[in-house]
Amino acid sequence: MSKPQASIDPSIVPSREACAALDAADPLASVREAFALPPGLIYLDGNSLGAMPAATPARLQQALQDGWGRQLVGAWNGAGWIGLAPRVAAAIAGLIGAQPDEVAVADSTSVNLFKLLAIALRLRPQRRSIVTESGNFPTDLYVAQNLTGWTGTHRLRTVERAQLVEDPASVLDDDTAVLTLSHVDYRSGAMHDMARITAAAHARGALVVWDLAHSTGAVPVDLAAANADFAVGCGYKYLNGGPGAPAYAYMARRWHAEARSPLAGWFGHHEPFAFRPDYTPAAGATQLQCGTPPILSLVALAAGVDLMAGLDAAALRRKSLALTDLFIARCQPWLAEHGFELLTPLAHEQRGSQVSLRHARAWPICQALIELGVIGDFRAPDILRLGFAPAYLRHVDAWDAAERLHQIMRDGFWQDARFETRRQVT
Amino acid sequence: MSKPQASIDPSIVPSREACAALDAADPLASVREAFALPPGLIYLDGNSLGAMPAATPARLQQALQDGWGRQLVGAWNGAGWIGLAPRVAAAIAGLIGAQPDEVAVADSTSVNLFKLLAIALRLRPQRRSIVTESGNFPTDLYVAQNLTGWTGTHRLRTVERAQLVEDPASVLDDDTAVLTLSHVDYRSGAMHDMARITAAAHARGALVVWDLAHSTGAVPVDLAAANADFAVGCGYKYLNGGPGAPAYAYMARRWHAEARSPLAGWFGHHEPFAFRPDYTPAAGATQLQCGTPPILSLVALAAGVDLMAGLDAAALRRKSLALTDLFIARCQPWLAEHGFELLTPLAHEQRGSQVSLRHARAWPICQALIELGVIGDFRAPDILRLGFAPAYLRHVDAWDAAERLHQIMRDGFWQDARFETRRQVT
Missing domain, CATH: 3.40.640.10 (Type I PLP-dependent aspartate aminotransferase-like (Major domain))
Structure with a gap:
């Protein structure tokens, strides 16, 4: 068992420009293009529903048109x-x-x-x-x-x-x-x-x-x-x-x-x-x-x-830890001040590929983040859950997501009444 | 229980022209256009895999592009x-x-x-x-x-x-x-x-x-x-x-x-x-x-x-019985001569929507039929199974399928060596 860490060394936090440089040098950078991600969206819910590979619609169309439509039952063998x-x-x-x-x-x-x-x-x-x-x-x-x-x-x-x-x-x-x-x-x-x-x-x-x-x-x-x-x-x-x-x-x-x-x-x-x-x-x-x-x-x-x-598992893991480290390190200075508790372990060997924050008002905070283009999810009763899929997320996404979370906490945006309404999410 | 019938009255067998007239008057005729069926194919395996509705590919594309691709996890609610x-x-x-x-x-x-x-x-x-x-x-x-x-x-x-x-x-x-x-x-x-x-x-x-x-x-x-x-x-x-x-x-x-x-x-x-x-x-x-x-x-x-x-269940049933009656009536005169046994009950109240024929060489016969554009299936060990999906089959399809089956039995086409090879079917 590793010794529990109190925090991530804040000196590891790069500037946004440095994050962009990390992305440029990332051996997985081109993988992002293999996914159909809406422009501008920061998608931190790949642990609920992963993003769509760009190749998927064409493969489905082939299964439908050339398989089911053309070969009918013969597609069980033919396709x-x-x-x-x-x-x-x-x-x-x-x-x-x-x-x-x-x-x-x-x-x-x-x-x-x-x-x-x-x-x-x-x-x-x-x-x-x-x-x-x-x-x-x-x-x-x-x-x-x-x-x-x-x-x-x-x-x-x-x-x-x-x-x-x-x-x-x-x-x-x-x-x-x-x-x-x-x-x-x-x-x-x-x-x-x-x-x-x-x-x-x-x-x-x-x-x-x-x-x-x-x-x-x-x-x-x-x-x-x-x-x-x-x-x-x-x-x-x-x-x-x-x-x-x-x-x-x-x-x-x-x-x-x-x-x-x-x-x-x-x-x-x-x-x-x-x-x-x-x-x-x-x-x-x-x-x-x-x-x-x-x-x-x-x-x-x-x-x-x-x-x-087709991806290098070790590279995925390195990037996953880099992204979650980056996000945590950027948020750490103000988490407690804004009522958050970090649930995700700091020790790498105990951490999956997400960052979970407990907050009594996690629901409206999650909704406010979504409105700012950062999709995470809420897990009852009080958890804001942010998944970092290393295949398609960038260092700048982690940087920006932390920035927007800080922003909605600082300016109280999450307290807007429209974020109170509950709806089902998976 | 109805009294078992020995045969269907052969006088009910219409000419192919009469079949075409029945199709023209069929209240379900337009339904066929709602399916994507390859031209010329007679598909008698809708009881294994039903035909593809013409609307399906667009609905899948919408679920992919507008749902998964654009809304990601939000599509659980949004879509x-x-x-x-x-x-x-x-x-x-x-x-x-x-x-x-x-x-x-x-x-x-x-x-x-x-x-x-x-x-x-x-x-x-x-x-x-x-x-x-x-x-x-x-x-x-x-x-x-x-x-x-x-x-x-x-x-x-x-x-x-x-x-x-x-x-x-x-x-x-x-x-x-x-x-x-x-x-x-x-x-x-x-x-x-x-x-x-x-x-x-x-x-x-x-x-x-x-x-x-x-x-x-x-x-x-x-x-x-x-x-x-x-x-x-x-x-x-x-x-x-x-x-x-x-x-x-x-x-x-x-x-x-x-x-x-x-x-x-x-x-x-x-x-x-x-x-x-x-x-x-x-x-x-x-x-x-x-x-x-x-x-x-x-x-x-x-x-x-x-x-x-959206279809009238009674009309579907009437057409299903008309199609299977027609097929059976056309085949009855020569079934025994060519080694077939009709397994499907003649009594309407005991009949589903298929015609099954037992034959010791059902496998090659089924393959020969497929080569002539009539897709039925084989069920081990000795059954040729022909499903009549009333939503998209026509009277002329039943007429033509019977004709082609008779043809391959008359001229021995089914005995060609290439029809012996088994492959998996579902």
């Missing part, structure tokens, strides 16, 4: 749809330290988490509990609650993050079948030490299911190095796969033979088109495919993943 | 994505005799069947078996097999169709929690009497889950009149929602209060964006939503459903 989910899965495998046969692209993150938790419970039949953090993403909590509620013989136990981070083994016991955690916390942006927690769980005889929703495409993920068992992840955040893009599921090879999902469909069958009456699982993670995949959404996901798979 | 699944669900409800709050659009047919079977088992806790037809669609069998295999305390019992049709009560017993059936059989096109079977199941204390994959958009479905409990259905066949379009699930109001799916996600929560740690199901069928819906595929589904929702 390669039948092999599209495995192809995208293989590309995602390369981003998370997995082998192609360990990843399936299918369904939503929620549905995949259900499959893997159920598989894990069956692999530890003498144990009765799923353990997670009390602050895990709600859908992860709901999946586990409903699964345990349905079996009637299992229970969900939630633990506090501080204890988990301090001593992972202490939150587990001989009844723990599976520990499930988000690698990067959706609210604070704090990142777990995947290898350390996985090792602690294994030492207690438990399995682990990681949720990589806020990790893949933004922070380093190496499931093999972490000796991970299972993971799920999201296609529409840092993979830029489009709204509600299909999700993915990882299953380490050592579980392939034993694993059997309660939720099986024909695309997870060994021979889907033989129309056999009995289910025989496909090899590897492919058994985690279920029904017919949503091809149009999958075509968009492929465009996003193809783009991300 | 109405947040309400899209419920809106499409309400439109589908109108097609199946349901109320808007009884239908959810979500996930795949397989995943929805899993949810509803699991719910049904919990509503009949003293009963241990799921009953289905041995010839039900494979994914339906797989879902039930894996669910019962996973609980360990339930079992799947398969029954023969003939006995089920003869006397539905006879295949059920006091241990039957739920009967699940396809309304229209995917291979033969035979249609069940939904109201009669549902009543028989209820009389034995069992619930029923209907699979409407081959029904909605092509044959009349009235779930309320049938006193149905649960149903699932597919967006990409007669609803023309695009490859792998999201599916739907129906849950009668009388089960809303008690039902609890084992598979729950944040989009099925009462307040998804409150980020509450505890799951509270949304009202009605909305609790059957699970993770974030695949918006791009959902936009395409909306285009298909909007088109179908």
